[in-house]
Amino acid sequence: MSFVEKALQAFPGQVVEKRLLQEARFHRVPRFVVEYLLAKAGGGPEAVEKVRRLLEERYVGSGHQEWLKDQLLRKGRLVLIDRLEVKVDLTTASYQARLPSLGEYTADVDPSLPERYPGVLYGLWGTLELSYEAGTGRVRVRQFIPFQASLVSLDPFLRGRAAFSEEEWTDFLLASVGLNPEGLTPRQKLLYLARIAPLVEPNLHLMELGPRQTGKTYLLRNLSPEAHVISGGKVSPAVLYYDLRARKPGLIPTYQVLVFDEVAHTAWEDPSILSILKDYMESGQFSRGGRSLTAEASLVFLGNTDWPEPPLTRVLPLGLKGDTAFLDRIHGLLPGHEFPKISPDLLYQGPGLVVDYLSAALKRLRPLSFDPDLELPQGLTQRDVRAVRKWVSALLKLLYPNRDWPESRVKPLTELALELRERVYCEMSYYNREEFPPRGPCPPKPGSAPIIPVEGISWEELSSLLDKAYVPLFRALQEAGLPPPTEGPEDVPTPHGEMIQSLARWGTKRLFPKGSGGEGLEVEPDTPVERIWAFLGI
Numbered sequence: 001m002s003f004v005e006k007a008l009q010a011f012p013g014q015v016v017e018k019r020l021l022q023e024a025r026f027h028r029v030p031r032f033v034v035e036y037l038l039a040k041a042g043g044g045p046e047a048v049e050k051v052r053r054l055l056e057e058r059y060v061g062s063g064h065q066e067w068l069k070d071q072l073l074r075k076g077r078l079v080l081i082d083r084l085e086v087k088v089d090l091t092t093a094s095y096q097a098r099l100p101s102l103g104e105y106t107a108d109v110d111p112s113l114p115e116r117y118p119g120v121l122y123g124l125w126g127t128l129e130l131s132y133e134a135g136t137g138r139v140r141v142r143q144f145i146p147f148q149a150s151l152v153s154l155d156p157f158l159r160g161r162a163a164f165s166e167e168e169w170t171d172f173l174l175a176s177v178g179l180n181p182e183g184l185t186p187r188q189k190l191l192y193l194a195r196i197a198p199l200v201e202p203n204l205h206l207m208e209l210g211p212r213q214t215g216k217t218y219l220l221r222n223l224s225p226e227a228h229v230i231s232g233g234k235v236s237p238a239v240l241y242y243d244l245r246a247r248k249p250g251l252i253p254t255y256q257v258l259v260f261d262e263v264a265h266t267a268w269e270d271p272s273i274l275s276i277l278k279d280y281m282e283s284g285q286f287s288r289g290g291r292s293l294t295a296e297a298s299l300v301f302l303g304n305t306d307w308p309e310p311p312l313t314r315v316l317p318l319g320l321k322g323d324t325a326f327l328d329r330i331h332g333l334l335p336g337h338e339f340p341k342i343s344p345d346l347l348y349q350g351p352g353l354v355v356d357y358l359s360a361a362l363k364r365l366r367p368l369s370f371d372p373d374l375e376l377p378q379g380l381t382q383r384d385v386r387a388v389r390k391w392v393s394a395l396l397k398l399l400y401p402n403r404d405w406p407e408s409r410v411k412p413l414t415e416l417a418l419e420l421r422e423r424v425y426c427e428m429s430y431y432n433r434e435e436f437p438p439r440g441p442c443p444p445k446p447g448s449a450p451i452i453p454v455e456g457i458s459w460e461e462l463s464s465l466l467d468k469a470y471v472p473l474f475r476a477l478q479e480a481g482l483p484p485p486t487e488g489p490e491d492v493p494t495p496h497g498e499m500i501q502s503l504a505r506w507g508t509k510r511l512f513p514k515g516s517g518g519e520g521l522e523v524e525p526d527t528p529v530e531r532i533w534a535f536l537g538i
Contacts, residue, residue, distance in 0.1 A: 007351050010160035014357045019349035031222035032355045033125050036147045039354040065103035072132040085123040086114050088246045097141050107139040157361040158402050176352035198257045198298030200362045201394035203284050207301040209312040210336015216302045217261050224359035226256035232265035242288040253295040263303045268319030281329035308337040310442045311430040324428045331387035332420030370396045391417035419444050438481040462488045469525045480529050
């Protein structure tokens with residue numbers, strides 16, 4: 001059975017040819033809207049003409065408000081496809097709708113609409129019916145049907161997943177979000193899945209800082225209406241948490257994922273914003289105006305930098321840069337420099353799941369707990385452990401939603417989770433080495449776990465015990481990020497029964513002066529640091 005046949009059989013009615021989205025007129029509306037309409041129209045090449053005609057008839061867009069008002073005046077009624085955003089007017093105790101196609105002119109809305117669809121308070125795409133009331137001279141939203149797929153049960157999605165191997169499923173997931181899996185390494189594929197992990201795992205907070213044009217916002221912006229993007233500008237407690245005047249929840253309690261794009265250009269000077277933010281990132285709760293609220297939104301911080309080495313967070317704005325309390329609440333830092341730039345070759349043209357259907361499935365997976373037994377290194381903090389468990393849970397939900405993962409897959413996913421968290425630790429260590437002493441190379445090597453000595457000798461004490469000729473070598477080891485040794489100089493017997501003195505010991509591995517004949521690595525004051533790293537297996 002071919003890949004296409006397998007996809008169509010596993011997910012009947014939920015597969016669309018991604019090349020169909022290349023129609024020029026489709027670029028005016030979000031991807032999930034187009035795919036929703038294409039799937040409703042059959043999902044094949046014949047659907048393109050139907051959706052093109054539908055958009056020509058019903059999507060007006062901004063800049064045509066006078067024509068739209070003219071049509072309402074003449075016909076009294078219009079059916080549109082548009083983004084509906086509802087504002088609350090406390091002075092008149094009413095609800096007003098804003099549509100890009102109406103410009104500054106507002107329409108009246110029944111109070112029951114935001115009660116049925118809370119997302120309209122921040123904007124939802126859908127089909128709506130407008131009517132003109134001659135007696136009042138007002139326009140009213142009579143009906144609104146949002147473009148949102150809903151799953152009564154996960155069973156059809158789980159049955160569809162069972163038809164694929166892990167490799168096939170990984171490629172199918174990436175294809176479904178519009179990425180061509182051909183040419184990507186297994187590691188790059190996992191990193192792309194890590195980008196969409198916040199959609200499937202509540203309160204998973206990540207940061208990605210890397211080059212431009214790698215599609216940092218592309219996946220989340222186009223995959224789900226449950227993700228909201230803030231692009232630069234000033235944020236306020238009313239917008240993020242709770243608007244006390246309008247008495248409505250902010251963005252964090254409303255959306256599943258909140259993306260801070262171009263975070264370097266976002267203003268965070270208000271101390272109250274940061275204190276509430278850190279409280280929320282730690283506990284999932286926050287207080288505002290005497291109200292306590294609980295939310296599950298995952299926060300994603302995105303920014304641009306051409307520098308691949310720590311500290312990448314030097315590009316963060318005032319208020320966030322150097323704040324280790326904030327960074328410690330970030331569960332993972334994605335290596336942005338490992339993502340290829342978006343190009344025509346990277347965009348997938350074949351069959352994939354309708355993104356709105358995939359988004360609905362991820363939403364159903366979100367509250368579930370995937371918590372396998374993990375083998376973690378000693379010495380991790382509670383925040384380290386929590387971050388690693390969240391990453392592993394998210395990746396297992398994406399790859400094995402049936403909970404049928406082989407035990408052999410848990411270890412490499414755990415190693416990736418440890419690496420992403422260790423990248424955060426490296427940033428914190430740069431800003432405060434006393435509180436976060438180096439515990440491995442920065443940035444960490446892929447697949448390596450941090451080396452965290454439970455007990456050991458400090459670098460300062462070691463320097464006082466060493467021959468002065470070796471002090472510069474060990475200072476270079478410290479500056480390179482090597483953790484302090486388990487023990488300093490020790491008397492050690494040789495195979496011939498003679499007693500010699502070592503320089504230092506990490507676990508069972510010792511360094512000896514050149515020519516001493518000890519069982520370990522013999523070093524000179526000018527021995528390359530890289531050679532010692534390799535010997536210690538770090």
